[in-house]
Amino acid sequence: MDAITRRPSIGIMGGTFDPIHHGHLVAASEAMNVFNLDQVIFVPAAMQPFKAGRRVTPAEHRYLMTVIATASNPRFDVSRVDIDRGGWTYTIDTLTDIGRQYPDADLFFITGADALAQIAEWKDSDRLFEMAHFIGVTRPGHVLRATGLPSRSVSLLEVPAMAISSTDCRDRVRRGKPVWYLVPDGVVQYIAKYRLYQM
Ligand code: ATP
Ligand code: MG
Secondary structure, three states, X not given: OOOOOOOOEEEEEEEOOOOOOHHHHHHHHHHHHHOOOOEEEEEEOOEOHHHOOOOOOOXXXXXXXXXXXXXXXXXXXXXXXXXXXXXXXXXXXXXXXXXXXXXXXXXXXXXXXXXXXXXXXXXXXXHHHHHOEEEEEOEOOEOOXXXXXXXXXXXXXXXXXXXXXXXXXXXXXXXXXOXXXXXXXXXXXXXHHOOOOOO
């Protein structure tokens, strides 16, 4: 297609990013490559409804770690829409806000196998599939399938397997174990500087 008339394709990677790790970054990079996305926007959540009752690091720390982790990639960006809206973060609102900022773009929401399995429980789940194409990515320990989801709006993508979770990174820091090479170097240093995940 003509480069001038082509609609931009924007990937959106939502998450709590507490902290952001190489599993998130590899998934975004692979989706960007396979789906020819112009950009991937990481969107840290304010409050994740599925994490209600759990202790979550203040949003500004999670936002800054996401900025540090993505800074070296000119096609990665970070959005504050969910943090600035505040309250419970619903993907329907994320897509609405980003869609307003990029009215001419096609949106692709990237999500791991564990999150994809819950999507039917998300707020306004049927409308979600009209607003974006969903890219479900493989994640070690989880089965990737799109059963019950509209096939036109969901693609499944195998990405390099990274058996990393933020929960495991937090546990490792708490127990004095290294998180080097699980998260970007700048994030290791940020965690140490602000003594995150110590207790
Ligand atoms: P937590 O353990 O705190 O839930 P997490 O590692 O699952 O953290 P989230 O911020 O909850 O990270 O996830 C954001 C998105 O990234 C979700 O769609 C999730 O499925 C996906 N994701 C997280 N880790 C990986 C991974 N290692 N490989 C592929 N996708 C991942
Ligand atoms: Mg998670």
